[in-house]
Amino acid sequence: MSLMNEKVTFQKNVVVADVIGNHKNVWEDFYTCHATIGGEGMASSKEKEEAGTIVEDVGMTVTIRYCRKASEIGSTIHRIVFRDEIYDITNVDHMNFKKRSLKFSCRKVRR
Numbered sequence: 001m002s003l004m005n006e007k008v009t010f011q012k013n014v015v016v017a018d019v020i021g022n023h024k025n026v027w028e029d030f031y032t033c034h035a036t037i038g039g040e041g042m043a044s045s046k047e048k049e050e051a052g053t054i055v056e057d058v059g060m061t062v063t064i065r066y067c068r069k070a071s072e073i074g075s076t077i078h079r080i081v082f083r084d085e086i087y088d089i090t091n092v093d094h095m096n097f098k099k100r101s102l103k104f105s106c107r108k109v110r111r
Contacts, residue, residue: 004034008062010073025086026028030078036063037082058108060087066099073102080106 012030017023024086039061075089087106
């Protein structure tokens with residue numbers, strides 16, 4: 001396996017209730033590990049025009065070692081935090097289900 005030289009945190013979207021019973025969605029840290037970051041600035045990364053301004057659409061891949069907790073990560077309820085930037089998970093590749101590694105395709109969240 002590759003370098004695994006960058007630390008990433010996977011966050012999970014959960015519903016919490018405040019003291020008076022209001023429910024809201026919040027992101028909680030779910031799993032932190034070392035990863036190999038690849039494809040930053042991939043061919044799928046591009047600039048596009050939105051509302052008259054040019055915005056960067058950045059994509060990358062994150063590869064981590066397989067473990068039971070990591071195997072629970074999905075694209076709909078999890079996201080990745082890498083170097084204080086937030087990335088939505090667009091695809092999860094189980095690498096032929098050999099239980100050695102997981103590869104996530106990500107798209108940077110614009111704030």
